[in-house]
Amino acid sequence: MNLALVEAARSGDEEAFASIARGLADRLFVVAHRILRDVARAEDAVQQPLVTAWRELPALRETERFEAWLHRILVHACYAEAKRASKWSANVVALPIDGPATPDTTQDIVTRDALDRGFRRLPSEQRAAFVLHHYLGWSVAEVAENLGVPTESIRSRLRYATSTLRAALDADARTTGTTSLERMA
Amino acid sequence: MNENEFDLAARAWLEDGPTEMSDHALLSALEEIHTTRQRRAVWPAWRATRVSIFGRVAIAAVLVVAVGLLAGNVVRRQPNRSIVGGSPTPSATADPTPSPSPSSSPAHAIDFPNLTTTFVSPRNGFSIKHPDRVVLTPAKQLWGFGPNHLTDGFDVVETGLAAVFKGASMGLDDGVPSDEWVDGQIEDYGGCGVPRSQQAEITIDGQSGRISECPNQIEATVVAGGRLYLFTLLHTRSDARAVFDAFAATIDLTPETAVDVANLTTTFVSPTNGFSFGYLDRGEGTLTPAKDLWDPVNQPPIDGLDASGAPYLHQFDVVETALGAVFLSASTNIPDGVSIDEWVDAAVVKYLPGGCHTPRSQQAEITIDGQSGRISECPNKIEATVVAGGRLYLFILTHGRTDARAFFDAFAATIDLRPEDARCPRARRRRDRP
Numbered sequence: 001m002n003l004a005l006v007e008a009a010r011s012g013d014e015e016a017f018a019s020i021a022r023g024l025a026d027r028l029f030v031v032a033h034r035i036l037r038d039v040a041r042a043e044d045a046v047q048q049p050l051v052t053a054w055r056e057l058p059a060l061r062e063t064e065r066f067e068a069w070l071h072r073i074l075v076h077a078c079y080a081e082a083k084r085a086s087k088w089s090a091n092v093v094a095l096p097i098d099g100p101a102t103p104d105t106t107q108d109i110v111t112r113d114a115l116d117r118g119f120r121r122l123p124s125e126q127r128a129a130f131v132l133h134h135y136l137g138w139s140v141a142e143v144a145e146n147l148g149v150p151t152e153s154i155r156s157r158l159r160y161a162t163s164t165l166r167a168a169l170d171a172d173a174r175t176t177g178t179t180s181l182e183r184m185a
Numbered sequence: 186m187n188e189n190e191f192d193l194a195a196r197a198w199l200e201d202g203p204t205e206m207s208d209h210a211l212l213s214a215l216e217e218i219h220t221t222r223q224r225r226a227v228w229p230a231w232r233a234t235r236v237s238i239f240g241r242v243a244i245a246a247v248l249v250v251a252v253g254l255l256a257g258n259v260v261r262r263q264p265n266r267s268i269v270g271g272s273p274t275p276s277a278t279a280d281p282t283p284s285p286s287p288s289s290s291p292a293h294a295i296d297f298p299n300l301t302t303t304f305v306s307p308r309n310g311f312s313i314k315h316p317d318r319v320v321l322t323p324a325k326q327l328w329g330f331g332p333n334h335l336t337d338g339f340d341v342v343e344t345g346l347a348a349v350f351k352g353a354s355m356g357l358d359d360g361v362p363s364d365e366w367v368d369g370q371i372e373d374y375g376g377c378g379v380p381r382s383q384q385a386e387i388t389i390d391g392q393s394g395r396i397s398e399c400p401n402q403i404e405a406t407v408v409a410g411g412r413l414y415l416f417t418l419l420h421t422r423s424d425a426r427a428v429f430d431a432f433a434a435t436i437d438l439t440p441e442t443a444v445d446v447a448n449l450t451t452t453f454v455s456p457t458n459g460f461s462f463g464y465l466d467r468g469e470g471t472l473t474p475a476k477d478l479w480d481p482v483n484q485p486p487i488d489g490l491d492a493s494g495a496p497y498l499h500q501f502d503v504v505e506t507a508l509g510a511v512f513l514s515a516s517t518n519i520p521d522g523v524s525i526d527e528w529v530d531a532a533v534v535k536y537l538p539g540g541c542h543t544p545r546s547q548q549a550e551i552t553i554d555g556q557s558g559r560i561s562e563c564p565n566k567i568e569a570t571v572v573a574g575g576r577l578y579l580f581i582l583t584h585g586r587t588d589a590r591a592f593f594d595a596f597a598a599t600i601d602l603r604p605e606d607a608r609c610p611r612a613r614r615r616r617d618r619p
Contacts, residue, residue, distance in 0.1 A: 012223055018215050025214075029206035034199050043210035050214040051221055058223050115198045134192070135199040150483060166191060 045081040049073040068146040082124040118168025129157040309354040310443030314435035328353040348420040390438040410440025458516040459607025463599030479515040481536035510584035574604025
């Protein structure tokens with residue numbers, strides 16, 4: 001992250017902030033998408049944090065923590081988006097498959113399907129912890145610090161998320177992959 | 186599937202998916218940014234618009250009542266007023282020299298008592314001399330604040346001689362304000378309506394100011410020591426300007442003695458935190474009660490942001506004073522068997538990453554509602570903790586004021602700790618249990 005750009009944006013330089021936003025938008029979008037599992041909601045979830053970050057940036061005391069701060073705002077936006085989504089999609093069963101189809105093996109598809117279904121059962125706090133830890137590669141301590149949550153809470157969220165996903169995989173393994181494939185067909 | 190296999194599968198699954206945000210989504214965000222102003226502080230706005238405008242009708246009504254009383258030469262005794270001196274009979278003659286300003290009427294001897302007794306304003310940072318026998322009503326509130334904001338900020342001298350002299354002042358953020366800004370501040374108070382830039386000059390206590398005259402009213406403004414002063418004479422006298430000048434010549438501006446701490450006249454009883462305190466109710470937006478119980482161990486820190494990007498303050502009863510200070514307060518149960526100082530340092534300091542970070546055992550002492558507590562001060566923040574009835578109470582003042590400690594002490598003096606009234610935490614949900 002270019003700290004000079006952050007400093008300039010903090011001082012009100014809109015073009016500097018636009019440059020930062022262009023550079024980070026895709027990364028933020030990927031994180032939001034992995035948490036929300038929906039392209040449109042992920043895009044919605046990214047837009048508001050960018051605006052919020054611009055508005056609140058002068059109050060950020062440590063500019064070197066800008067990216068972590070922005071991710072924290074993004075994660076909260078994802079929580080809000082997930083909450084909104086849950087109000088109207090509770091009974092929606094169909095799962096959108098985003099992105100280009102890849103030549104995965106049958107077993108890969110079955111595994112992804114199981115993970116997807118397991119993941120959607122997780123509360124958004126557990127989803128966020130799981131994505132930040134397993135996708136961005138943040139340590140438990142980094143996730144805790146950047147989200148402003150106690151380390152033990154993050155550990156606990158990861159433990160629940162992992163056990164839920166493993167249970168989904170185990171359930172699929174017990175009923176063979178055929179069921180999942182049939183469901184996706 | 187072992188742990189490594191699971192991690193690999195999970196990572197592959199997470200990496201699979203779209204990696205680029207659409208251009209239109211990014212452009213939409215940038216457009217919104219273009220129309221969004223940056224905020225200058227993390228806390229809610231400190232400087233709210235001053236007061237609502239009641240309109241000229243209210244001003245006129247006040248004026249009519251005041252002048253009506255004066256015309257009848259009636260001096261009413263009220264419980265919160267004091268009669269000073271002897272008879273108000275205009276037997277003596279005031280010597281208005283030296284005239285404090287170029288006046289529209291020549292300085293001359295007027296039929297008015299000598300100004301012999303000094304009144305020192307308890308809040309507004311000035312003193313003035315007045316005749317021996319007058320009715321004095323000292324200011325009860327900051328100028329422009331409170332339910333009676335049109336009157337409570339003024340020191341009022343009712344002479345009983347068809348002339349009421351009033352004075353008020355307010356602290357300024359910095360520098361000398363523009364004439365337009367001053368016009369905006371005093372328009373609620375029935376001014377003559379002449380733009381300040383077009384008003385005549387006057388000198389009060391060596392400071393250059395402006396003065397305007399209109400039927401039954403003379404009004405002068407002057408800036409000194411970072412304060413704006415407003416002096417008004419309501420009258421039904423033909424020699425009103427000479428009377429005003431006589432008063433003005435005795436004014437001693439002492440901005441360093443002004444008190445900018447509000448009189449906290451409204452009591453708030455926290456439905457969550459087990460205490461009450463006084464505050465100055467400015468109407469909607471002044472006070473935001475806590476929504477959640479405070480749990481410093483498990484909740485995000487105070488400078489975290491909630492889903493809307495606002496500071497995460499849901500556990501706090503928050504008072505926005507509109508005076509460059511926000512008062513926040515919360516309380517929580519103290520776990521059994523812990524050392525208070527150590528627990529506060531470990532739990533609360535972590536919860537307040539922007540806090541003062543002085544170990545509690547090294548902090549100064551403060552007494553709140555008879556309970557001994559600790560207080561620390563650092564730039565733009567004062568934090569106090571006190572224990573009562575098995576609860577830890579936290580009181581914070583975030584501010585941009587030089588007199589912040591006096592401001593905090595004013596709040597602290599009104600606090601009534603009621604640990605027995607604090608809301609109890611609900612039992613934890615089953616799925617949260619290990």
